[in-house]
Amino acid sequence: MPEGSAALQLQVGDRVVYPNQGVCRVAAIDVKEVAGQSLTFVTMRREEDGAVVMVPQGKIISIGVRKVASPADVEEIYAFLRSDSDKADLDWKQRARTNLDRMTQGGILGLAEVVKGLQVLSELRPLPTKERELYDNARHLLVSEVAAALGTAEANAEDSIDIVLFPPGKERPKRTAAEFARPVGDEDDMDLDGDLIGLEGGELDLPSDEEPASESEEESSEEGGEEEEGGEEEGGEDAPKKRGRPPKAKPAEGAEPAAPKKRGRPPKPKPEVVEGAEPAAPKKRGRPPKARPPEGAAPAEPAAPKKRGRPPKAKPPEDE
Amino acid sequence: MIRVVTLDPFDDKQLAKFNRTLYTAFGVGSEHSGTAEIPAGMSEPLDAEKLLEEVKGIRAYKDDKVLLLTSRKLKDRDLPSGKAPTSGFAKYGKDRAILSIAPFKDLEKDFKPIARHALHQLGTLWELHHCLDPRCSMYPPWTPSFNQGDHIFCTFCREKSEQKIRLAKS
Numbered sequence: 001m002p003e004g005s006a007a008l009q010l011q012v013g014d015r016v017v018y019p020n021q022g023v024c025r026v027a028a029i030d031v032k033e034v035a036g037q038s039l040t041f042v043t044m045r046r047e048e049d050g051a052v053v054m055v056p057q058g059k060i061i062s063i064g065v066r067k068v069a070s071p072a073d074v075e076e077i078y079a080f081l082r083s084d085s086d087k088a089d090l091d092w093k094q095r096a097r098t099n100l101d102r103m104t105q106g107g108i109l110g111l112a113e114v115v116k117g118l119q120v121l122s123e124l125r126p127l128p129t130k131e132r133e134l135y136d137n138a139r140h141l142l143v144s145e146v147a148a149a150l151g152t153a154e155a156n157a158e159d160s161i162d163i164v165l166f167p168p169g170k171e172r173p174k175r176t177a178a179e180f181a182r183p184v185g186d187e188d189d190m191d192l193d194g195d196l197i198g199l200e201g202g203e204l205d206l207p208s209d210e211e212p213a214s215e216s217e218e219e220s221s222e223e224g225g226e227e228e229e230g231g232e233e234e235g236g237e238d239a240p241k242k243r244g245r246p247p248k249a250k251p252a253e254g255a256e257p258a259a260p261k262k263r264g265r266p267p268k269p270k271p272e273v274v275e276g277a278e279p280a281a282p283k284k285r286g287r288p289p290k291a292r293p294p295e296g297a298a299p300a301e302p303a304a305p306k307k308r309g310r311p312p313k314a315k316p317p318e319d320e
Numbered sequence: 321m322i323r324v325v326t327l328d329p330f331d332d333k334q335l336a337k338f339n340r341t342l343y344t345a346f347g348v349g350s351e352h353s354g355t356a357e358i359p360a361g362m363s364e365p366l367d368a369e370k371l372l373e374e375v376k377g378i379r380a381y382k383d384d385k386v387l388l389l390t391s392r393k394l395k396d397r398d399l400p401s402g403k404a405p406t407s408g409f410a411k412y413g414k415d416r417a418i419l420s421i422a423p424f425k426d427l428e429k430d431f432k433p434i435a436r437h438a439l440h441q442l443g444t445l446w447e448l449h450h451c452l453d454p455r456c457s458m459y460p461p462w463t464p465s466f467n468q469g470d471h472i473f474c475t476f477c478r479e480k481s482e483q484k485i486r487l488a489k490s
Contacts, residue, residue, distance in 0.1 A: 119452060133476075139449050143412075153369070153411055154411070158450060159399055159460075162450050162460045164402075168462040170463075170464075171465060
C-alpha cells in the first residue's frame with residue numbers, strides 16, 4: 001500500500017499526487033448514478049496540463065493516490081539523494097520490476113530511488129533508451145512534487161535536486177561493476193511465489209495423477225468413488241474430507257509386488273501361432289505391382305503414350 | 321521563434337552568429353529582437369527570477385521564446401539544498417529565459433560555452449530536464465566540464481525538444 005494513503009480524507013482544493021501522472025488538484029467530489037448504483041466520484045485536475053480524471057472514492061487508496069509530500073519529506077529526499085547507499089541492480093529484468101513498483105507505489109521516496117538508482121547506474125554505463133525515458137519520467141514527477149511541496153518554481157526544484165546529485169565543482173565519479181556486486185547471500189528471492197520457493201528436488205516429480213488411466217483403472221476408480229461415498233457415510237461428517245485421489249491400497253504382505261505401470265498405448269494382442277502353418281508374409285507398403293502378361297503370349301504393342309489436354313474435335317464426315 | 325533581447329550593448333556580428341547557432345540547434349528561426357532596459361531599482365548582481373518577471377518592453381508572440389542576454393552578473397540562488405551557481409535562469413515550460421555572459425570574457429572569445437549555456441536555458445523553456453550525458457547541453461551547468469563541451473544536445477534531448485517544438489507548432 002502506498003505510504004500516507006491509509007486514511008486519505010480528500011476535500012475540494014486539496015493537492016494530491018496521482019501515481020505516474022503527477023500533481024493534481026481535487027476539483028470536485030460528487031455523487032453520480034452509474035448503472036443503478038450511486039457512487040461518490042472524486043474529480044481531479046492535473047496541474048501540468050489540466051487533464052481531468054474521475055475516480056470512485058472507494059478506489060482512491062488502491063490506485064495509490066496520496067497527498068503531496070511535506071517539506072519535511074523533501075528534506076528526507078535530499079538526505080537520501082546525498083547518501084551513497086543505493087546501487088541499482090545490474091540485472092535489468094529485476095531492475096525494471098523494482099523501478100515499476102517504485103514508480104507506482106513508492107511515493108516520493110520511490111521516485112527519488114528510481115532517479116538515484118539510474119543516475120548511479122549511468123556512471124557505470126550509458127542508460128538504454130527505455131531506462132533513459134523512465135529516468136526522465138521519474139525526474140519530472142519528482143521535480144513537480146518537490147516544487148509543489150516547497151511552493152517554488154520547477155526550475156528551482158530541479159536545481160535543488162541536482163545540487164545534491166551533481167555537487168558544484170565536482171565531476172561525477174566513474175563506477176565499476178564491482179561496486180554494484182551484491183554480497184553473497186544477499187540475493188533477492190526474485191519475488192517468486194511461496195509455492196515455487198517451497199519446491200524442492202523430490203517434489204518436482206510429476207504426480208501420479210498425470211498418468212493416463214486405462215479403462216480398467218477408470219472402472220475401478222468409479223467403483224472406488226462409490227466406495228468413497230460409502231466410506232463417507234461410515235466415517236460420518238466429523239471426518240475431514242481429503243481432496244484428490246485416495247491412497248492406493250498397499251499389497252498384502254507376502255504377495256508379489258505389482259509390475260511397474262507402463263505408459264502409452266497398450267500393445268496389440270499377438271495372433272496365436274498355429275504349429276505347421278506358414279508364417280504370414282509381411283505386408284508390403286505402397287502401390288501393388290501391375291499384373292504381368294502370361295508367359296508365351298505375344299508381346300502386346302506398347303500402348304501409345306497418353307496425350308494430355310483436350311481431345312481433338314471429331315471431324316465431320318466429308319461425304320455429306 | 322527564438323527572440324534574443326539584449327539588456328546591454330553587444331556586437332551585431334556576434335549576435336548574428338549567436339542566432340545562427342540557436343537556429344541550427346533547434347531548427348526554429350532566431351533573431352535579435354531589440355533591446356530592453358533593466359527595471360529601476362535592480363542592482364548588480366541581478367536577481368534573475370525577479371528580473372524575468374519585471375522586465376518590460378518585450379514584444380513577442382505567444383509561442384515565441386525570449387532569451388534575455390546581459391553582461392551583468394546574476395545572483396546565486398539560495399535553494400533548500402544549497403546555493404545554486406547562476407549564470408542563467410529559465411522557468412520550466414514558460415517563455416522567458418535570461419543568460420549572463422559575466423563569467424566569460426566576451427561573446428567572441430568564449431562563444432562555445434556561452435552558446436552551450438544558451439541552449440541549456442532555451443531547452444528548459446522547451447521542458448527539457450537536466451541530462452545525464454556530460455556532452456549534452458542539458459547537463460547541469462555548474463559542473464566543471466560543462467564549459468568545455470560543444471553546443472549540442474544528446475539524442476534523447478534533441479528528439480524531445482523536436483517533439484515539443486512540433487507540438488507547439490501544431
